[in-house]
Amino acid sequence: MFSYRQKIAGLALSLLALQSVPAFAQSAEDYPNQTVRIITPFEAGGGTDIVSRELANKLQGLWNNNAVIVENKPGANGNLGTDIVAKSKPDGYSLLLTTNATIAINPQLFGDRVKYDPIKDFTPVSMLSSLPFVFLVPPASPAKTMEEFLELAKKSPGTLSCGSSGVGGGAHLALEMLKSRAGVDITHIPYKGTGSSITALLGDHIDCLFVSILSASPYIKQGQLRALAVSSLDRNSSLPDVPAVAELPGLDGFESDLWYGLLVPTGTDPKIVQKVYEGVKALIDDPGFRGRFEPTGAVLVGNKPEEFAKQVASDIKKWATVVKESGVAEQL
Template sequence: MHRTLPRRRLFGQWTALAALGVLSILPVAAQAQAYPSRPIRLVVPFTPGGSTDILARAIGLELGKAWNASVVVENVPGAGGAIGADKVAKAAPDGYTLLMGHIGTLAVNPSLYPKLPYNPLKDFAPVAWVANVPNVLVLHPSTKAANMKEFVAYAKANPGRLNYGSGGNGSAANLATEYLKMRTGISLVHIPYRGTAPAVNDLVAGQTQVLFTGVPAVIAQVRSGQLKALAVSGKARVEALPEVPTVNEALDLKDFEADQWYGVVAPAGTPADIVAKLNQAINAALNSAELKKRLGAEGAVANPTTPEAFGKYIASEIERWKPVITSGRVKVD
C-alpha cells in the first residue's frame, strides 16, 4: 500500500538535497575565486619568434602583471601546430593550461589533417579573441620587383624561378601564398620550414625570395632594409607600415583578404567562471593604451570580444578556408 510521507519529513529531505546542491557548486566557485593560485602555462604550438609566440608573450606579460602571477609561455611545435594544440586539448580543464591558438590550429587544420587528434569546436572552450594580424608580402632585396604589379609580372614571366618560404605545409603563410597564387595566376615554388623564424632567416640570407607572413615576424627586417615589403593582406593598411599598400590597392582588386588571427582557448570543460575571468583580464589588457600601442607597432590589431563571439568566428573560419585548401591542393607531410 502506498504511503504518503509526512509533510515535515518531506520538507526535510528537500532541504537536505538543496543543501547538497549548494555544496556541490561551492568548490567550483571557490576555485574560480582563488584562480590563479599557481603558474599558468600558455602553450604556443610553434617555434619561438613567430607572430603566435610574440603575441602570446605580450598577453602572458600583461596577465602576469594584472594578477601578480607567473604565466609561462611554452613552445610545443610540430604538425602545423597540432601537437601543441592536442596537448592542451587533453590537459586538465582547470584554467592552468591554455593555448594561444591561431587560424591554422583552430580553423585550417580540420581540413588538412584527416586524422586530426583534436576537434577545435568540441575539445576547446573559447576564451578570448586576441588580435588579427595582416600578412605582408616581403621579398629579398635582390628580387627584381619594386611593387606588386612588377612582382606578379615577373613571377608570370619566370614560372618556378621564385621560391617562397612558410612555417610549414598547411601553415598560415602557406595558405596565404596559395590564395595569392590562385587569385593572380602566378607560379611560385613552396619551401616549407619548421616554423616562421627559420623561414625568415633563410629569406634574409637569400636562400628564398618570397615570404607572405604575419607583420610582427618580419617588421624588424623590413625597417632595417633587410627585406622589402610590397603589400599587406587586409582590407586596410597597417599602422606599423603605413606606406605599404594592401593587395587590393596594389592589384586593383576588391575582395582579397588573408589575415592571420589569434586567440586563447582552454580545454573543454574549463569552469565558466574561470573562462570569464580570463576573458575579462585579456580584454582589459587589449583595451589598455600600452598594449594597443605595442600591438599596433607590431602590425597587429587588438580584437577584444566575448568567448561566444570568438567561438562563432572559429566555426565560420573553418568553413571559409575549406575551398582554399581544396583548390590549392594544400597537403601536409
C-alpha cells in the first residue's frame, strides 16, 4: 500500500517524465510523423514556389503520405520568410526553399537589417537547380559578340546603358561583376521588374540587359533579341550556340547564376538532414521532373549537404566582394 506522500511523489515524477517527452518523437527513425512545412520566402507562382510544390509532392509520396505543405512567406526581399525558418525549432519540420538572394546576397546588401546569419543559422541540405542569366542586346546592335560589345564599352565609357529588374537584384549584380571584371563603364538603368526591363530593350531605350534564361528564351527564339553570352560557368544546353562569359579572355571563372536551394535550421539531426536530402535526390532523378524543367534552361543539381555548404560559403564570399566594389548597398 502506497502512502499519500508516495502517491504524490509518483505523480510528480510521472508529470516530469511526460514534460520531457515531446508531443511527437523527434528521432530520425520516426521522422516524419507530423506535418512538414516547406517555407519559401517569395510569393506564390514564382520559381521557388513551383519547385517547392514539386518537392512537397515527391516527399509526401516517399514518406508514406505524411503531410508536406508549402507556405509562402514573402516580404522584405525574401528576408522575412528566411528569418522565420532561422528561428524555427531544428527538428526537421520547417524547411527553407529559397534562392541565393536571401542566403548569399541580401546579408551583404542590407547588413544589420537582415536578422539571420546565413552560416550560423542554417544547415544546407542540397541545391536543387541553377539558372543562368543571359546577356541580351537588340537585333540592331552593332555588337554581334560579347567581345565586340565590351570593345564598344571600352571605346565609349559611360555611354552604353544596361537595364535590370531593380537595384540590388541578381541581374544588377551580374552587371556589376561584369563591369568590374572586364574593366568597363556601363550605365545601369534599373526598372521595376523583368518585364519592364525587357520592354525597354525591345524599344531600344537601353543597349543591353542581363535577364533570367527563363524570361529570355522566348525572345531569343523569335529573333526579337540577340543573346551574346550566358552567366553560367559553362554553356547552357538550351542555348548551346551562346558562349559563356567565362570563355572570354580575362573573364575565366565568371559565374552569376540564380540557384534554388533547400536548408534547415542549424541543430537539425544529421540523420534527418540526410533523409531530407535523399528526398531531394529522388526528385532530381525523376524523369518527369527533369523533362519539365531541363528544357527551360534550368540545370538540375541535387548535390550533397557538404557540397552545398561549400557552395554557400563560396557564394557569400563572392557577393561580398561584388557588393563592396560596386557600392550597390549605398543605393538601397
